[in-house]
Amino acid sequence: MGNVIGIGAAPKRKEDQRFLTGRGNYVSDIKRPGMTAGVFVRSPHGHAVLRGIDKSAALASPGVIAVLTGDDVADDGLGSLPCGWGISDAKGVPMKEPPFPMLAQDKVRFVGDMVAFVVAETPEQANAGAELLKIDYEVLPSVVGVLEAVRPDAPQLFDDVPNNICCDWELGDKAAVESAFKKAAHVAKLSLVNNRLIGNPMEPRAAIAEYEPGTDRFTLWTTSQFPHVVRFLMGALVLNIPQHKLRVVAPDVGGGFGVKQFHYGEEAVITWAAKRVRRPVKWVASRSEGYVSDRHGRDHVTEAELALDETGKFLAFRVNTLANMGGYLSTFGPNIPTNLYGPLLGGVYTTPAIYCNVKVVFTNTVPVDAYRGAGRPEATFVLERIVDVAASEMGIDRVEIRRRNMIPKEAYPYQTPVLVQYDSGDPVGCLDGALVAADVKNFGVRKAASASKGKFRGLGYSTYVEACGLAPSRFAGRLGARGGLYESATVRVHPTGQVTVMIGTHNHGQGHETTFAQIVSDKLGVAFENVDIVFGDTDRVQFGMGTYGSRSLVVGGAALSKATDKVIVKGKKIAAHLLEASEADIQFEAGKFSVAGTDRIKTFEEIAGAAYVPHNYPLEVLEPGLEEQAYYDPVNFTYPGGCHIAEVEVDPETGTVTLVNYTAVDDVGTVINPMIVEGQLHGGIVQGVGQALFENAVYDEGSGQLLSGSLMDYCMPRADHLPMMKVATHSTLCTHTPMGVKGCGEVGTIGSPAAVINAVVDALSHLGVTHVDMPATPNRIWRLLQNASLPVAAE
Amino acid sequence: MKPFAYHQPDQIPAAAKLLASIDDSKLVAGGMTLIPTLKQRLASPVALVDLSRLGSLKGITDDGATITIGAMTPHAVVASSKLVQTKIPGLAALASMIGDPAVRSRGTIGGSVANNDPAADYPAGVLGLGATVITSTREIAADKFFLGLFETALQPGEIITAIRFPVPLKAGYAKFKAPASRYALVGVFVAKFADGVRVAVTGAGPGVFRVPPMEAALSGNFDASAIAAIKIDNDGLTSDIHAEADYRAHLVTVMAKRAVDAALS
């Protein structure tokens, strides 16, 4: 018998047994009898009228079984890809929501837009057939940047979306902000670009669909972070398949980062095609295909202004942003730069008045949607950058200005002027902890050592908060969510006392199989190895909203905790019967039910056995079996946050920025498994550092070609880019989640870009540099130094 | 990848004959460059002639005043060769900076030189050292070999069998890696011989080139300070999303200085 491994312990991850021994089961590992291969034919143009497609040569090509196009979609009366959020402008006018056909009809709107699907006996034959399709395009000028897209003479993507503006959204009290600016002693201004990113999970997207005529059932295996949501969106809204006739399975998934939390047209096309060809159809994206079809992230252009009084207290904050949506609305698209952005502009500060305007703009680029952090890294970057700008302009120390404005620990719960109410937090505590951990005291010594080698050293702070644990359904509904955001879990106790959990979240690298097993082991006193976590299959798991927005532990773990509590409640009833005591006198602790104040006990296994062999059992009042289910809808978001301190060294000769130290002290609430939390922070920080220093999706204006469409041109962060990171937690407990957890999946990505860029600006501030756009590449830094027209380091 | 025939000859003449007799056939060495183009269907030769069974193309020999490296010698072997490390440490260092361990254990010097990628490292070493490219039919001086973007003096059907490097007094290589690909954004190879200095630049333009003013300055004084003030012209240099031409031009001077420092260290 194994041991109980509970909350706070750091066992090795259960799932790593199969991953590290090559026994994972990914979509591309799956083979079905009679399987065919499909390839998508994608638009090579950013913007074009689709005048016609001649299929004949492709259909005659050896092995080709079917060629499907937008006309076939229309003939079969299928729906358009739905958007899960409907936002509105200040006057309540709903966003423009043009259709997003799964295969293009009439027009293509980005390089990678799907035009046709070719099914053949083998992938080679499908590719050969695809090359024979004759597609007649009338190429139009493309517009890829938001500033260009809203100009009056810009190419228009949709006839009924003037100036390409999907929605002119706002939040906050505009008048209050204006009057505060009038009283300000100082106004700091900042224009910035939040660079477009491409998620690049290790495993490219893939799908297999199968139709069984005997039962009229479909099965779709897909690389998804939320199979139940795909079942709903695709079945109910696109393909008109009743929910009970559609099974969606997301088996092992090799990384998501948000990229796999949308319902993609590929899924719908493949499922539809499987019925048309009456054989299973498989598609596996190439890396290049992922670049032009996986939803992209970020891509903002922003003007921000911060009003301060003479002591450096923030009076008001005003932010105007243009946010790129790409060519169509993706599943969560319009929600990200609005509801997940504006409400975070308060940060950890007591700023009394905030106003935010976001113009959500269509362009001829891949649709933009959530990518790890989703909206909150963008908000944090604007705020934490402008705080540094204000500090330097007013001659106040950057740490001091933060302290003067931070929400004190005692002021929680704290209502911000931008909708959200923080339940708990201690920004000052995180800051103090990080200052010590980063050895800020001796920074001057390190800076001098760098200077003696001709290098500039800088230190950057980011004291931030985010909102995650998505989400309280009613609140989200008011903001425009078209679905619920609860989570569900079933705890199935077997007759022998082992436990299987069915949960609606999806594990694709986060260690859920370990963390959730620890929760059950802790609460039921069952050995860690006797708990298995099942996820990712709509036929096995009751329901679920999936994994994104740092919600799995916060919302899914809460459902699991509640379901576990119900098992204990029922166990007590059974124990009361067996021990001939009153239910109120039964205690449960460490896997044993006992009568208070006596040595009469029943073990958890004995109770499970009795529940399934109910001979001596209160059948009149209690059902047999021991299996409980709970749905949990959170009452608020959770607000993890913390302080990140980056230290960089700049080589003025080449412009190279090297991250030399990184410290993070984060408040993530209760820590279930410290090793997993540390891993999540490491990964999150690396992705934020990637945005700050390396990653950039670049389009060619006019042609709409993606210039950074491969790993040769899109720079992912690598191990040798990074120092050993110092990561610690300084937790306050969430007051409304069952275990006090806050979530840790995205904090690293949210806090880090501002810390890194603030460090780069600090390193160059003696040359008059006040801002550096991301990514801070050597070329960009060198050019800044040229323009700084001040003596560069001695040659 | 489209289907193709596959041949593995064990004699150079047999390989040359296959190449000559099959239209649209291609040599494959380490396959690190060629195979990805096949997978992306950018190239679709009807036949591949694999050089891996040609034992005479492998290995490094010490000829006294020169060393000869067989065309099929992988980068990792050059990087770790005691002979190269002793006689031309700058060349061993160059080989150690190519790609990643997997690429270095499969990619070959012959494949790299034949391919003449404008950002590849070996062309800088071959031109900087004034090496000789030995083929199945003749010997070609480095100065006559590299003709421009992916272009060389190789005739159809000609196979590189080895590269012969003169042993310099001192040589060094400095590479500024392109952030994503880690090919050379700018790489400079500097070699000092009894009769003068050669400076070869890769990555900066459409093909590897020499920098006569730097060669002259270093021939007089083999020290980084001698070239610190020499700027090269932006004209004709590459501009792309990673670096504009003026930045590449600037890096040529910086990397040349660092190459001299490396040669002296």
Ligand SMILES: Cc1cc2nc3c(=O)[nH]c(=O)nc-3n(C[C@H](O)[C@H](O)[C@H](O)COP(=O)(O)OP(=O)(O)OC[C@H]3O[C@@H](n4cnc5c(N)ncnc54)[C@H](O)[C@@H]3O)c2cc1C
């Ligand atoms: C991830 C990655 C990173 C890389 N990074 C770098 C880098 O940093 N620097 C760098 O310089 N290179 C880099 N490379 C390229 C690498 O060095 C290649 O191995 C090399 O360019 C080609 O060598 P190969 O043996 O693989 O040739 P192949 O791919 O087999 O062949 C390349 C071409 O040369 C021809 N050819 C091959 N051998 C001969 C011969 N003996 N005679 C005539 N023609 C021949 C082939 O027909 C083909 O056209 C990288 C490659 C990869 C995949």
